[in-house]
Amino acid sequence: MSTYKRVHNFNAGPSILPEPVLLQAQAEMLDYQGTGMSVMEMSHRSKEFEAIIQTAEADLRELLGIPQNYKVMFLQGGASLQFAMLAMNLRPAGASADYIVTGAWSRTALKEAQKLGTTRVVFNGEGENFTRLPEPAELQFDPNAAYVHFCHNETIHGVEFKSEPVVPEGVPLVCDMSSDFLSQPVDVSKYGLIYAGAQKNAGPAGVTIVIIREDLLARVPEKMPVMLDYKVLAESGSLHNTPPCYAIYITGLVLKWLKNLGGLNAMYEINREKSEMVYRAIDESGGYYRGHARPEARSIMNIPFRMASEELEDLFVKEAKKADLIGLKGHRSVGGLRASLYNALPVASARALVEFMKDFQQRHG
Amino acid sequence: MSTYKRVHNFNAGPSILPEPVLLQAQAEMLDYQGTGMSVMEMSHRSKEFEAIIQTAEADLRELLGIPQNYKVMFLQGGASLQFAMLAMNLRPAGASADYIVTGAWSRTALKEAQKLGTTRVVFNGEGENFTRLPEPAELQFDPNAAYVHFCHNETIHGVEFKSEPVVPEGVPLVCDMSSDFLSQPVDVSKYGLIYAGAQKNAGPAGVTIVIIREDLLARVPEKMPVMLDYKVLAESGSLHNTPPCYAIYITGLVLKWLKNLGGLNAMYEINREKSEMVYRAIDESGGYYRGHARPEARSIMNIPFRMASEELEDLFVKEAKKADLIGLKGHRSVGGLRASLYNALPVASARALVEFMKDFQQRHG
Ligand SMILES: Cc1ncc(COP(=O)(O)O)c(C=O)c1O
Ligand SMILES: Cc1ncc(COP(=O)(O)O)c(C=O)c1O
Numbered sequence: 001m002s003t004y005k006r007v008h009n010f011n012a013g014p015s016i017l018p019e020p021v022l023l024q025a026q027a028e029m030l031d032y033q034g035t036g037m038s039v040m041e042m043s044h045r046s047k048e049f050e051a052i053i054q055t056a057e058a059d060l061r062e063l064l065g066i067p068q069n070y071k072v073m074f075l076q077g078g079a080s081l082q083f084a085m086l087a088m089n090l091r092p093a094g095a096s097a098d099y100i101v102t103g104a105w106s107r108t109a110l111k112e113a114q115k116l117g118t119t120r121v122v123f124n125g126e127g128e129n130f131t132r133l134p135e136p137a138e139l140q141f142d143p144n145a146a147y148v149h150f151c152h153n154e155t156i157h158g159v160e161f162k163s164e165p166v167v168p169e170g171v172p173l174v175c176d177m178s179s180d181f182l183s184q185p186v187d188v189s190k191y192g193l194i195y196a197g198a199q200k201n202a203g204p205a206g207v208t209i210v211i212i213r214e215d216l217l218a219r220v221p222e223k224m225p226v227m228l229d230y231k232v233l234a235e236s237g238s239l240h241n242t243p244p245c246y247a248i249y250i251t252g253l254v255l256k257w258l259k260n261l262g263g264l265n266a267m268y269e270i271n272r273e274k275s276e277m278v279y280r281a282i283d284e285s286g287g288y289y290r291g292h293a294r295p296e297a298r299s300i301m302n303i304p305f306r307m308a309s310e311e312l313e314d315l316f317v318k319e320a321k322k323a324d325l326i327g328l329k330g331h332r333s334v335g336g337l338r339a340s341l342y343n344a345l346p347v348a349s350a351r352a353l354v355e356f357m358k359d360f361q362q363r364h365g
Numbered sequence: 366m367s368t369y370k371r372v373h374n375f376n377a378g379p380s381i382l383p384e385p386v387l388l389q390a391q392a393e394m395l396d397y398q399g400t401g402m403s404v405m406e407m408s409h410r411s412k413e414f415e416a417i418i419q420t421a422e423a424d425l426r427e428l429l430g431i432p433q434n435y436k437v438m439f440l441q442g443g444a445s446l447q448f449a450m451l452a453m454n455l456r457p458a459g460a461s462a463d464y465i466v467t468g469a470w471s472r473t474a475l476k477e478a479q480k481l482g483t484t485r486v487v488f489n490g491e492g493e494n495f496t497r498l499p500e501p502a503e504l505q506f507d508p509n510a511a512y513v514h515f516c517h518n519e520t521i522h523g524v525e526f527k528s529e530p531v532v533p534e535g536v537p538l539v540c541d542m543s544s545d546f547l548s549q550p551v552d553v554s555k556y557g558l559i560y561a562g563a564q565k566n567a568g569p570a571g572v573t574i575v576i577i578r579e580d581l582l583a584r585v586p587e588k589m590p591v592m593l594d595y596k597v598l599a600e601s602g603s604l605h606n607t608p609p610c611y612a613i614y615i616t617g618l619v620l621k622w623l624k625n626l627g628g629l630n631a632m633y634e635i636n637r638e639k640s641e642m643v644y645r646a647i648d649e650s651g652g653y654y655r656g657h658a659r660p661e662a663r664s665i666m667n668i669p670f671r672m673a674s675e676e677l678e679d680l681f682v683k684e685a686k687k688a689d690l691i692g693l694k695g696h697r698s699v700g701g702l703r704a705s706l707y708n709a710l711p712v713a714s715a716r717a718l719v720e721f722m723k724d725f726q727q728r729h730g
């Protein structure tokens with residue numbers, strides 16, 4: 001085996017993947033399990049690829065405890081295409097949908113839905129710079145809403161729901177779970193639809209996982225383009241057309257890695273440990289580092305924080321990079337710094353960040 | 366280096382990739398050029414990934430001689446999503462589009478466009494079982510058509526255009542080039558829009574290449590979902606949201622391989638050689654093997670053929686597989702046999718097929 005360099009990868013997405021996954025993909029690149037071809041070279045209708053996609057689905061169902069009456073889809077187009085698709089599929093003509101806006105991503109989801117029909121904003125945290133979650137009492141839902149949409153974890157603003165908003169009986173809860181999907185256990189039965197771009201915890205960019213309660217498929221309107229039609233996509237087992245085979249294969253390897261590690265409870269413990277370490281470093285810095293989100297809303301995945309000046313933040317990013325700590329620049333829309341601590345990020349990398357933060361403060365504070 | 370087995374891969378798509386491409390992807394899997402991460406783990410906004418996507422675009426422009434006034438996009442959703450997107454973007458409300466139907470894929474493209482608006486079928490080869498191309502005199506276009514759509518190579522029926530249909534002045538020609546894209550030189554300036562799922566000649570499944578003449582972007586209607594909006598996608602350089610990064614990277618490696626090989630003229634010579642070998646084996650079999658397409662319509666990429674009985678065809682597939690000749694079963698919608706001879710298929714594999722065909726005939730004929 002050749003030697004290779006690996007960095008501490010805090011990218012917000014696409015982001016770090018488990019090293020054993022990459023090693024297996026590397027070993028199987030030219031010859032997948034004696035087939036004499038790469039997974040990239042296989043027919044999506046071959047029995048080998050069918051085993052790959054079916055195993056990925058079965059492992060996902062096991063990890064999340066997905067009930068029987070839910071369908072799983074591996075789609076293309078990213079979470080951004082889902083912003084439009086969910087509105088096109090689940091909001092009948094004339095109906096309105098409720099949106100909870102807690103950060104940049106739920107705001108973008110709202111914007112897409114507004115183009116295509118009626119929406120109502122139930123909560124908007126923008127006036128407070130997206131630093132907090134709504135209180136239950138602030139959420140007055142429309143009992144006739146086609147659905148309620150929220151974003152479980154705001155990747156840019158670092159606010160993460162601790163439990164699902166309680167919606168009126170019969171109104172499906174629709175959730176963008178892109179950036180904390182598979183980071184912790186979830187009670188799928190509380191949701192009508194969950195979607196997540198894979199490129200944070202689940203796999204590489206190019207595949208989006210959608211989990212939908214079967215009865216909602218009856219809402220799909222006539223004359224939908226097939227590639228936007230949840231009913232066609234769900235009933236074909238994501239094989240209506242050529243799926244993103246290699247991205248699904250890598251996702252399957254990540255799911256096996258998660259199972260071997262002990263599943264989502266074990267993963268959650270590790271994720272808590274990593275994020276607590278970094279939040280402690282922020283809280284104990286005496287204001288040198290300032291977290292963006294209010295403590296009770298803090299995300300275990302994405303930690304945006306600021307320093308006293310942009311110059312200092314730039315220097316932080318630059319020196320961190322020299323120390324092989326990569327991807328710490330905040331999102332271009334908000335600036336500052338951000339550490340993303342996804343599943344595959346080793347505890348040792350979180351520790352390296354904390355040590356770097358302390359050292360940097362000592363040298364420049 | 367470990368040893369690995371490789372088969373003769375005649376899959377219709379996803380399909381064989383050049384071995385040097387897979388070897389390079391394997392070598393770079395854990396550490397792309399000293400970055401300490403896989404391409405799958407990189408931010409799509411990093412300078413490393415920007416170099417990957419920009420180089421892929423530049424190489425594609427060079428190979429195809431794409432004029433300056435065309436935009437290139439790397440999209441998701443497959444050619445199947447383009448069937449709908451092109452109609453949504455390029456056919457104004459109330460306008461009609463002309464379709465040439467020469468096989469299963471152009472028929473499917475038509476079906477999607479019919480759902481969303483008005484179409485006119487200019488030619489339909491279905492009555493003749495999609496064995497031929499239209500004669501120029503058969504093509505009476507609507508001079509006010511929003512566009513004329515055709516499929517350059519019908520992957521299932523194996524008929525391939527030898528030159529572009531001549532359309533009325535000012536009517537853009539729109540082409541599904543999925544299965545012979547990059548197999549031969551093309552005069553892009555004759556087209557308004559070209560699209561191709563990468564998973565035949567260009568790369569792995571999960572990325573679709575769209576080339577559009579800039580002036581057509583003015584047709585995009587208001588209130589399009591962003592992920593279906595050619596204007597947004599073209600102007601963002603395919604980076605409006607997270608693109609299918611790894612599929613684009615592999616496509617970039619394939620484009621470099623094509624350039625090293627001498628570009629599309631050189632590739633075309635090799636493709637002609639391979640397909641002529643197989644057609645000769647069919648023609649010299651005395652009717653034991655029967656090609657589907659009429660000789661003048663024959664594809665250099667996909668060669669569907671039949672034998673006297675389904676039993677014999679099944680035996681052919683089974684014995685071929687034992688001899689490491691993979692992917693020779695015809696498409697499930699038409700049955701029979703099909704050899705796909707994409708760019709990456711070595712001449713030696715075409716030769717192995719021809720020898721197997723002769724040997725099989727001798728043993729069972
Ligand atoms: C929470 C959330 N939703 C949606 C998106 C958009 O995802 P995509 O780029 O796959 O469209 C992102 C991307 O980072 C995200 O973090
Ligand atoms: C000519 C042609 N067009 C369209 C398609 C559909 O492509 P996709 O599966 O990427 O949607 C195919 C698939 O084989 C094809 O060969």
